[in-house]
Amino acid sequence: MSASPKTYTTVAVAFHWLIAILLVGMVFFGWWMEDLRANISGPQDFAAVQAAYNWHKTVGITILLLSLGRLAWRFTHPVPPLPAHMKPWEKGLARFTHVAFYAVMIGAPIGGWVTASATNFPSRLFNIEGFDLPRLPVPQTEEFYELAGSMHSAGAWLILTLLALHAGAALKHHLIDRDGVLQRMIPGLNVPPQAPKE
Template sequence: MRDVYSPIAITLHWILAVLLISMVFFGWYMEGLQERMLAGEGVALSDVQFAYNAHKTTGLFILALSLFRLGWRLTHPAPALPAGMKPHEVWIAKATHWGFYALMIGLPLGGWAAASATPFPTLLFNNPELVLPKLPVPQTEEFAAFAGSAHGAGGWAILILSGLHVAAALKHQFIDRDNLVARMIPLLKR
């Protein structure tokens, strides 16, 4: 078994990391933009629609990349964890990685469900000729609010899980000194 991830796995890891964290902050920006529009602060509806459609389009791109990454992971096993890891650390590492997969796939699907419960179309790439079909979900404000809240909570889950992931990587790099981080950042000395 290899002791580093493949270039494809590394590339997908970093692209998805940047996209996921960026999407959380863009989601907050987008909601603020809508609040400013509703408060009459000079934000145009077209700007809000543009932001929401960009968020949805990027979310679907994340979904596609995440499904590809999951397929890659299932057909290309990860390098073995260091032999000195405690059993609870191994369990936490595996649970964290599968939690990321659940969020990377679940959040875009949840966002799609929330968008499907509103009367507004999702224009892919903000192109009126590329309308995303709606999922068969209840067309009620209650469902839209619930799905939207769950989607927002998932954003927090991404940030929390990312923080734990980075903290664990730093622990392995500077306390354990087991070269675990070099598997995902090959430029680090082994």
């Protein structure tokens, strides 16, 4: 049996950062879209809103495909073990956060797809006419649209909450524990030297 790796593979690192950037970007882009929609005053504004929503859907589907690819890579490639010094509750929280991230990386785009499928508006990928995202078989009612949209919006807050937990833990490992965990996702990063003992 081969030994556990000390760092993540280059592919895993690329998946991690690309998906993270796209996810956070889509949260803020989504909020901007809501403001844009709330200030429609004419046909040109409506067209701009539709274009923005189509780009949001396009990137959302991209995130879904990347997340499924990342999950497949995770199942077929071993990952570095958690540091031995971590307490059981810390390891449990770390595992929970990772599972929750996978759930939201896959669930949020699907939730957006469900929401888009509940309307009569076409979802044009890359804003190309005729290159439409297929509709999912969901009710096309105002009530269902509002429910699906609310759940999709809640996913944005879940993303930011998980991000805060994840980033906080990474900084703790780097600045307090100084155990090199952050180096696994940022190759070449120097670990701060241990503070001199009194």
